[in-house]
Amino acid sequence: MVPEIVKTYTYTKLTSPSAVKKAIQIWDEIGESAFLALYGFQNAREYVLRYEGKEYPSKAIAAVAYGIQHPEEPQMTSLNSSGGKSPGKAGWALARIGFEVDGIPKKARHWSLSEVELTVRAYLNMLGLELAGIDYVKAEFNRNVKRHLNSRSTAAIEYKFQNISAALQEMKLPFIDGYKPYSEYQALLKYVLEDELESSFSVLGNVADQVPVNGELDSYFVEPPETKLQLPEGKQKVIQTSWSKREAKNRKLGLRGEVFVLELEKRRLINLGLAEKSEQIEHVSQTIGDGLGYDILSFDEDGRELHIEVKTTLAGIEHPFWVTRNELSVSQDLSESYRLYRVFNFGTNTQVYCLEGALDEVCQLLPANFLAAPA
Template sequence: MLALELSGQAYNKAAHRERLGALLKNRSNGSIEFKHCNISAALLALGFPYVAGYKPRSNYQSLLLEVLEQQLKSNPLVDHAALAAVQLPAVAPPMIDFSRVRDQAPQLQPRTGEPSAPMVFKAVKRDYLEREALNQSLGLAGEKFVVEYEHWRLVKLGHQKLADSVQHISQSRGDGLGFDILSYEQDGRERFIEVKTTSFGRETPFFVSRGELALSKQAEDQFHLYRLFEFRKAPRLFELSGPLERHCLLDPITYRATFS
């Protein structure tokens, strides 16, 4: 299903579930659906997107991760489809009903499941989510989308002058400030917006820099992260305001090594 979805081809979830049910005679439809949600969480852990509609549920056994990793290694089609999907160029949609764009942010869930074990070192062929985060075309399209959205939001609130003052800071002043878009509240206070864009589902992890994390704490009354998801299909967004650690589990991915 993942390969078909990434390739833009149709498939039938119900038919797939029925085929599995015939093989797993002691499993209910609900348990099969739940297991697919476990698989979604395991896919994210391996750096893959997940199948739309199967909300990731992270309380899976480590054996599932091992089996899934072996299945993915033996199926190069998934690798090719995922790589092609995350590297596609993107453009901001020309016509959009912004009144239908907002969504609820995922709820922060405590980690459950097996007790944590010492780190296991594994060879990872690709991290597709990281590669998508480096897709400059997609990132720029998402930022342009948010510039238009903020203009619409402020006009709708009756503040045309503020709407006309919205700035695409990452383009006019460069990266490194910890945010991409300068917008405004109704009273004229500045709103610092960092944009993270994905073509995949709402629960897809995203990457933040040290500067973005620091700004979310230092300017907590002004910092807003806009997470765009399903961008290539029908863009939606949710908003995280203030310190990111209030909303997300933050995993250190890399460290900067220096000699002084």
């Protein structure tokens, strides 16, 4: 009997760090045994992927990440793809987009994935403000990036911003005039930029219609409502949804709400006589990323850190909201300093209520989604 010839595929089109992180997140959520069984892989023997202090099999993670980035293409399996460090193989692909893989040395002086992501997000945040006609100070963004990247100089960060301008120019997209394009940049920067443009609001959205903070602060804050959530009964109506449009719309609304709360917090601290602290407030969902479990780093009246998650809706005060497993976990870990700001009636009669502490203690939580696989 002639053995079946299996066509092999390469990982040259795996360019999305966020897809790799989503594959890692699936591993963390369902565990090693379930992940390997679900996707038909074995654990790594040589080329181990290391991320945030944990170990993962590079080939299995790369295969799942490839499917996340390219769902329309043939599925990568243990039989039709290869691990290792040669071009086109799993370890090579992961290392190329900034991940640490055993047996594949890092290039000296190259910026790490986290450094590039932080810098790209800061740049896109500036660009979003510029396109919306909102004043900002470039030096403040540079200082904020440098505060997180102690090993990089102010000049190096400026140079990286120029690299981002060059990459955007090549993509025929707008860039910040004050950062003259400089085209000699590491390939990782363009992969991260493409990734962020796919999911980021800052360039593709429009913050010009931001709700201003004009009135007295007390006029915006109200007490939380007394509501009772109930699970739906009976057969539910099927609603067809354009998920891409819905996600973009929700992301835009979410960022507008975050900017609104950012301004409220600055005003609150200035009124408390803490003008210096008001300048240290950080929009971390934009400067660091949206995986921290909160959106804004602020301060209380004693100068201690507050970790604020913002949930925004156009609907009224009793409209429920979604929380993620990560947000719940972070709220439990930071219960003393965790705040959830619920912004409602946004754009019409914008108001806010605040919940303090772990979300499972201050909210009713009902199960809504389940991770599933055939039994």
